[in-house]
Amino acid sequence: MIPVAPAGNVAATVSEPGYPKPARGNDREARSRMGYTGAEALWECLVREGVDILWAYPGGAALPLFDALAKYPQIHHVLVRHEQAAAHAADGYARATGKVGVCVATSGPGATNLVTGIATAMMDSVPMVAVTAQVASSVIGSDAFQEINITGITLPITKHNYLVREGLDLVGILREAFFLARTGRPGPVLVDIPKDVLLAPCEFHYPERVARLGYRPVVRSAPYQIQRAAQVIAESTRPVVLAGHGVHIARAWGELQRFAERINAPVVSTLLGLSALPADHPLCLGMAGMHGVAWANLAVQHADLLIALGMRMDDRFTGSLQHFAPQIRVVHVDIDPAEIGKRVPAFLPMVGDVRLVLEALQAQAPALDHGEWLSRIDAWRERHPLRIPGQGPLPPQEVVRALHRATSGTALVVSDVGQHQMWVAQHYRFARLNSFFTSGGLGTMGYSLPAAIGVQAGHPGEPVWVVVGDGSFQMNMQELATIAQERLPVKILIMNNGFLGMVRQWQELFHEARYIGTPISGPDFVRLASSFGIPGRQVCAVSDLTDAFAEAQQTDGPYLMDCRVDAAENVYPMVQPGTSNADFLEDPREDAAP
Amino acid sequence: MRHVLVALMQDEPGLLARMGNLFARRGYNVESFTAGSSEVPGLTRVTIVVEGPSTALDQVAKQFRKLIGVVKVGDVTADGDQLAHEMLLVKVGVSARTRQEVVSLADLFQARIVDVSSTTLMLEATGQPDKLAKLLEVLRPFGIKEQARTGIVSMSRGAKVLNQRPGAASDRKYLAD
Numbered sequence: 037m038i039p040v041a042p043a044g045n046v047a048a049t050v051s052e053p054g055y056p057k058p059a060r061g062n063d064r065e066a067r068s069r070m071g072y073t074g075a076e077a078l079w080e081c082l083v084r085e086g087v088d089i090l091w092a093y094p095g096g097a098a099l100p101l102f103d104a105l106a107k108y109p110q111i112h113h114v115l116v117r118h119e120q121a122a123a124h125a126a127d128g129y130a131r132a133t134g135k136v137g138v139c140v141a142t143s144g145p146g147a148t149n150l151v152t153g154i155a156t157a158m159m160d161s162v163p164m165v166a167v168t169a170q171v172a173s174s175v176i177g178s179d180a181f182q183e184i185n186i187t188g189i190t191l192p193i194t195k196h197n198y199l200v201r202e203g204l205d206l207v208g209i210l211r212e213a214f215f216l217a218r219t220g221r222p223g224p225v226l227v228d229i230p231k232d233v234l235l236a237p238c239e240f241h242y243p244e245r246v247a248r249l250g251y252r253p254v255v256r257s258a259p260y261q262i263q264r265a266a267q268v269i270a271e272s273t274r275p276v277v278l279a280g281h282g283v284h285i286a287r288a289w290g291e292l293q294r295f296a297e298r299i300n301a302p303v304v305s306t307l308l309g310l311s312a313l314p315a316d317h318p319l320c321l322g323m324a325g326m327h328g329v330a331w332a333n334l335a336v337q338h339a340d341l342l343i344a345l346g347m348r349m350d351d352r353f354t355g356s357l358q359h360f361a362p363q364i365r366v367v368h369v370d371i372d373p374a375e376i377g378k379r380v381p382a383f384l385p386m387v388g389d390v391r392l393v394l395e396a397l398q399a400q401a402p403a404l405d406h407g408e409w410l411s412r413i414d415a416w417r418e419r420h421p422l423r424i425p426g427q428g429p430l431p432p433q434e435v436v437r438a439l440h441r442a443t444s445g446t447a448l449v450v451s452d453v454g455q456h457q458m459w460v461a462q463h464y465r466f467a468r469l470n471s472f473f474t475s476g477g478l479g480t481m482g483y484s485l486p487a488a489i490g491v492q493a494g495h496p497g498e499p500v501w502v503v504v505g506d507g508s509f510q511m512n513m514q515e516l517a518t519i520a521q522e523r524l525p526v527k528i529l530i531m532n533n534g535f536l537g538m539v540r541q542w543q544e545l546f547h548e549a550r551y552i553g554t555p556i557s558g559p560d561f562v563r564l565a566s567s568f569g570i571p572g573r574q575v576c577a578v579s580d581l582t583d584a585f586a587e588a589q590q591t592d593g594p595y596l597m598d599c600r601v602d603a604a605e606n607v608y609p610m611v612q613p614g615t616s617n618a619d620f621l622e623d624p625r626e627d628a629a630p
Numbered sequence: 631m632r633h634v635l636v637a638l639m640q641d642e643p644g645l646l647a648r649m650g651n652l653f654a655r656r657g658y659n660v661e662s663f664t665a666g667s668s669e670v671p672g673l674t675r676v677t678i679v680v681e682g683p684s685t686a687l688d689q690v691a692k693q694f695r696k697l698i699g700v701v702k703v704g705d706v707t708a709d710g711d712q713l714a715h716e717m718l719l720v721k722v723g724v725s726a727r728t729r730q731e732v733v734s735l736a737d738l739f740q741a742r743i744v745d746v747s748s749t750t751l752m753l754e755a756t757g758q759p760d761k762l763a764k765l766l767e768v769l770r771p772f773g774i775k776e777q778a779r780t781g782i783v784s785m786s787r788g789a790k791v792l793n794q795r796p797g798a799a800s801d802r803k804y805l806a807d
Binding site: 378 | 638639643644693699700
């Protein structure tokens with residue numbers, strides 16, 4: 037079913053940066069033979085794609101697949117405790133390594149449980165291949181036991197998906213699935229394989245190249261665009277560089293730093309763009325947007341030029357479009373043309389891969405000095421610093437700062453969604469490139485614990501910290517079992533305030549403090565962890581933090597810290613919906629200190 | 631506003647569903663939709679007429695172009711060179727007294743009589759949608775028992791062809807003014 041380009045149409049070859057050198061599978065004699073079942077052919081494909089780990093959950097329709105896995109010891113299979121976690125783990129792995137993450141589930145409920153994880157990956161452009169088993173072809177469409185139309189369900193949340201109708205198509209589809217997942221704007225691809233296809237003999241010929249008619253991501257901007265951009269940059273007196281997730285996806289960290297230094301422009305980032313430039317770099321301003329730091333938002337609002345790199349002008353970044361940076365010219369660089377001009381008009385649209393565009397731009401852009409502009413931003417930074425409350429036994433912001441001190445900012449931090457996520461974004465000064473992983477676009481609570489399983493798998497032996505609220509933690513806390521089983525040294529920091537904090541904050545600010553549905557109880561997290569064999573401790577005061585972090589870091593395996601933080605804390609600064617990013621609310625308390 | 635999109639896509643299951651999903655999600659009502667083989671084996675040509683906000687159409691067309699398997703999308707709404715034709719089948723009630731009158735009307739519109747019964751005539755007509763609408767208007771007094779229209783297929787006059795540069799994306803398109 038791999039479409040052959042018809043005469044008259046030349047399908048361009050698309051470069052596939054992440055494509056590994058084809059590894060040899062178990063087939064030592066011939067490249068093309070009939071000796072495999074569909075299930076074996078699947079694993080052969082994965083081996084050739086360089087997959088050595090995946091997250092999976094078995095089931096009836098998936099049985100042949102798991103049976104064949106026994107012959108492939110080079111693939112490490114991690115049994116998660118819920119399929120959603122398999123998708124998040126594959127997602128975390130992909131973000132941390134740049135490789136395609138793989139998750140596997142059975143038909144019906146196994147497949148539907150992947151949905152939230154697939155949608156999370158879609159919104160954040162994460163390369164992933166999800167393999168689902170399907171009921172036998174002969175009963176598809178009859179509402180058979182554990183049958184669900186998963187290609188229909190995932191149609192709007194995958195970059196592409198396939199139902200393999202014949203064994204003949206299987207290998208070509210898998211090759212194409214990996215190709216699509218990792219090229220262009222990455223995203224999740226789902227392959228649904230009926231049980232009979234898994235069992236039947238399957239011809240195996242692994243195509244080295246994929247040519248898909250009409251699929252030709254533009255990776256280089258036209259030279260006239262580059263020249264034009266260089267000119268626009270030279271004309272600007274108040275430029276701001278904006279780093280989005282695309283900087284990580286394109287692995288353009290070095291190019292970003294050199295470019296920003298060359299034109300001497302400050303760099304702000306989106307939530308997912310954090311850690312694209314080390315936080316202590318003099319040009320790094322941190323995150324802008326709804327809970328962005330004041331000086332970053334003021335810089336964007338007053339800038340005359342925004343060089344947006346690999347981002348999609350999300351509403352959490354722009355705030356009200358009506359008030360967004362009125363005098364700005366936007367140079368918008370993105371590999372997906374559909375993102376350019378979608379929400380904010382582009383003065384100069386540049387379709388391309390961020391790394392290649394920056395490389396070309398850096399060669400053409402003039403060396404500049406924006407000292408005056410930078411000192412104006414510094415003045416904003418002095419006037420509107422991030423504040424930490426002076427009272428209360430355990431301010432959550434202080435917990436994040438202590439984590440930063442304990443890890444020197446070099447940990448791989450996986451955060452969940454909510455207040456704690458914003459505090460991490462504001463107060464953890466990322467010293468390491470590509471070290472922050474969180475669900476940005478979809479805002480999936482429950483993401484962090486399973487995603488950390490994947491992040492740790494991608495970086496064995498390196499410090500991985502989960503920062504999670506008590507609400508988010510309870511959404512996927514079953515994955516403690518997976519962490520314990522895999523002996524992953526993941527450190528878990530629960531910001532426990534007995535509330536769904538971000539929603540509580542909105543109730544306080546916009547719904548007259550009617551706290552409906554947001555107070556949340558939970559188990560004794562330390563005892564819960566200990567029942568999985570994971571040590572931990574409760575932290576109730578700032579004075580306990582140093583000890584607790586030392587203990588966590590000295591522990592070989594996983595560790596859990598249950599931090600009883602102040603429930604009344606709100607995230608500031610905050611831009612209220614519908615207002616300008618320059619009109620942020622600051623912490624109203626007098627005793628709050630920088 | 632009414633928009634006309636013409637597209638070439640690979641002939642594979644699910645692609646039409648993907649396309650429909652894009653329009654539905656953004657509140658477009660698909661007025662007509664035709665699909666059939668193109669000059670290239672394996673490629674389906676579709677013509678879509680949608681009703682919806684113009685501001686969002688550009689975005690829909692971009693998302694449409696992004697679908698894997700879609701080779702080419704052209705927005706021909708404003709293209710005066712486009713020929714847009716559709717076909718109509720209509721069953722008209724007739725009596726011995728009115729039959730001849732309907733036959734001569736059909737003649738005027740260059741419609742063909744494709745079926746005759748003692749109480750009905752079936753007419754087949756092709757042409758621009760407003761011509762077919764006119765025909766229906768004059769037939770209405772006789773009693774229209776049943777009608778079926780295909781929706782338009784569209785093609786540019788002259789030497790220009792849709793499939794000159796398959797799938798190519800141009801930066802210039804996305805310039806703000």
